[in-house]
Amino acid sequence: MPDTALRFICDSMLGRLAKSLRMLGFDTLYTHCLTPQQLVQLSMEQQRIILTRRSACMQSSPTVSCIYIRSNDPDEQLRQVIAASGIVKALIRPFTICLSCNVPLTGLAKEAAAGRVPDYVFTTVDNFAACNACGRVYWKGTHYANMEDRMKKIMV
Ligand SMILES: [Zn+2]
Known part of the structure; x- marks a missing residue:
């Protein structure tokens, strides 16, 4: 392909x-x-x-x-x-690439996110992804909602 x-x-x-x-x-x-x-x-x-x-x-x-x-x-x-x-x-595949490193994110099991994200996030979010280069953990939080709002305005 x-x-x-x-x-x-x-x-x-x-x-x-x-x-x-x-x-x-x-x-x-x-x-x-x-x-x-x-x-x-x-x-x-x-x-x-x-x-x-x-x-x-x-x-x-x-x-x-x-x-x-x-x-x-x-x-x-x-x-x-x-x-x-x-x-x-x-x-568009939102939040599949690390914003800092430009490398693809990999899925992170919820248990593995423990201690790497704030407690309130851990208790309310089930799906996480991580960057293997810098270790940053991503989830669909405020940034994600902001981005969706922004895209609604841009892609009309
Ligand atoms: Zn990274």
Whole structure:
């Protein structure tokens, strides 16, 4: 089966956008110190769509997929990426990627979450996931509800 998953790489000005895309389950590279050349190189090697606030990147190569982000507003930025890259609801898999490490989360048994999450969370939540790289534990809590509200406004 061909790998058709959407992957992104953000320039250094788009850290918030990178986190939003990870939150929606999209593999999104973001580091502070990439040169425009490295951005293009990684984009080609790993078939990532470049998201950039710098228009210069657009001219670097006609074969690179690149979305020039126009707005400073985080919701507007996300709306633009969703429209330009063809993201539909069925492609969104919220909270499947670590927001810090950009690696897939793995399911965590409730017993294993004991002591790793606040007590009130442990008693009210049954499904957990964890990042094997940084150890952070995720669950459908306030962040999740906030993200769902935000997506309702963005994907109309
Ligand atoms: Zn992590």
